[in-house]
Amino acid sequence: MLTYLKRGVWILLIALVFWLGILPHLLLSTSSLAEVPEKGVLQHFVEDYQTSKERFELYPSILKEYWDSVQLESKPIGQQDLAVEFIEAKANKKKENLLILTSGIHGIEGFTGSAMLDYVTNSFAPQLNADNTGLVMVHAVNPWGMKHERRFNEHNVDLNRNFIYDWDTFDTSINKEYPKVEGLLESNQPVGNLGVYEASFLGSLVNNAAREGIGTIEDALLTGQYTNEEGVYFGGKADEPSTAVLKQLYKKWLGSGYEQIIHIDLHTGYGPRYEMSIFSSPQETMTELEAEEAFQYSNVLTPASEGFYVTKGDNTDYINVLKEEAYPNVDLYSTTFEFGTLGDGTMASIQSLKRTVTENRMFHNGVTNVTAKETIENQYKSMFYPHEEKWRTTAIQDFQKALTGVLHFKDIIDSEE
Numbered sequence: 001m002l003t004y005l006k007r008g009v010w011i012l013l014i015a016l017v018f019w020l021g022i023l024p025h026l027l028l029s030t031s032s033l034a035e036v037p038e039k040g041v042l043q044h045f046v047e048d049y050q051t052s053k054e055r056f057e058l059y060p061s062i063l064k065e066y067w068d069s070v071q072l073e074s075k076p077i078g079q080q081d082l083a084v085e086f087i088e089a090k091a092n093k094k095k096e097n098l099l100i101l102t103s104g105i106h107g108i109e110g111f112t113g114s115a116m117l118d119y120v121t122n123s124f125a126p127q128l129n130a131d132n133t134g135l136v137m138v139h140a141v142n143p144w145g146m147k148h149e150r151r152f153n154e155h156n157v158d159l160n161r162n163f164i165y166d167w168d169t170f171d172t173s174i175n176k177e178y179p180k181v182e183g184l185l186e187s188n189q190p191v192g193n194l195g196v197y198e199a200s201f202l203g204s205l206v207n208n209a210a211r212e213g214i215g216t217i218e219d220a221l222l223t224g225q226y227t228n229e230e231g232v233y234f235g236g237k238a239d240e241p242s243t244a245v246l247k248q249l250y251k252k253w254l255g256s257g258y259e260q261i262i263h264i265d266l267h268t269g270y271g272p273r274y275e276m277s278i279f280s281s282p283q284e285t286m287t288e289l290e291a292e293e294a295f296q297y298s299n300v301l302t303p304a305s306e307g308f309y310v311t312k313g314d315n316t317d318y319i320n321v322l323k324e325e326a327y328p329n330v331d332l333y334s335t336t337f338e339f340g341t342l343g344d345g346t347m348a349s350i351q352s353l354k355r356t357v358t359e360n361r362m363f364h365n366g367v368t369n370v371t372a373k374e375t376i377e378n379q380y381k382s383m384f385y386p387h388e389e390k391w392r393t394t395a396i397q398d399f400q401k402a403l404t405g406v407l408h409f410k411d412i413i414d415s416e417e
């Protein structure tokens with residue numbers, strides 16, 4: 001999730017008053033739902049890494065109904081039973097199109113990603129023409145983060161800031177704004193009483209916003225940073241193990257002989273709640289309206305859109321550059337699907353910032369109060385994986401619509417089901 005702070009300090013102050021008074025009650029009412037979904041599309045949503053992984057390992061038997069060659073592979077990451085797993089279903093006759101779905105590069109976002117892979121396997125796959133179209137699905141690019149319900153990986157690295165094309169020429173001091181607001185974003189103290197902690201966080205936020213401007217806080221976060229190893233949105237110093245695995249796979253798939261490749265990277269957090277946004281790569285040349293018309297989907301951000309931003313080390317950017325450098329003849333479309341959770345207003349941005357900073361502080365310095373720990377964990381998870389039925393149902397519907405729209409525009413499927 002990326003924090004999006006565009007307005008003035010006065011809005012922040014109004015928001016602060018509103019937040020302290022009313023919002024906690026609203027948010028608690030959505031984060032305390034705990035029943036297990038039982039029917040329909042809700043079955044696609046599971047609650048832990050192991051269940052998701054074991055389910056993924058069963059998909060080849062389902063996909064073999066359509067594709068003759070279906071392989072499951074596993075690349076271990078670290079020492080525990082953690083791995084980047086992927087399935088490759090090769091086009092039966094002619095390598096015209098390859099659809100690649102990647103999930104969980106931000107570990108905790110892998111749960112929604114997993115639900116979408118389950119939906120594709122059980123419901124969407126028959127719409128693909130297995131004779132000329134291959135399918136690749138990657139489960140949990142960041143398995144440690146998914147298992148431990150963090151966005152970041154086992155080294156506190158944000159993997160979607162870690163896909164640097166060439167570290168030798170990359171300037172790790174590129175984020176000039178982060179050091180200016182580091183005091184807001186980091187602390188070496190454990191989290192104590194939540195009420196006291198939140199009041200002090202908000203005081204610091206208002207202070208920093210008044211001193212540096214909202215834009216500085218925004219820039220400090222959006223770009224990713226490469227200096228503070230225990231900070232938020234740390235992009236690492238070299239390829240992380242998961243990044244190295246995926247970079248190799250991108251090379252392999254780009255060079256595997258398909259004429260056209262569609263790559264969709266699944267994320268949660270950014271954008272309006274109950275809506276999935278197609279967040280284009282910086283290489284997209286269509287305007288927002290053109291893209292919405294092309295994909296027959298109402299929520300597309302392109303570089304021409306207001307609010308579009310470019311981050312360093314993004315994997316869709318990486319695969320595009322790789323294609324230009326080494327596989328210029330492949331027709332590649334790589335994009336991000338973002339399922340909005342908290343919303344896209346100023347309030348949501350402050351909540352997002354607070355939850356991100358608090359969770360990071362708790363992870364590095366601990367927490368002195370058990371109740372506070374639970375609240376922080378629940379608030380963090382609901383920012384990436386809401387439990388609400390309406391949210392989950394809408395997520396599947398939007399995904400189906402957007403995927404159909406993109407594949408139809410690219411002449412990979414004929415029409416809507």
Ligand SMILES: [Zn+2]
Binds near residue numbers: 106160267269
């Ligand atoms: Zn993400």
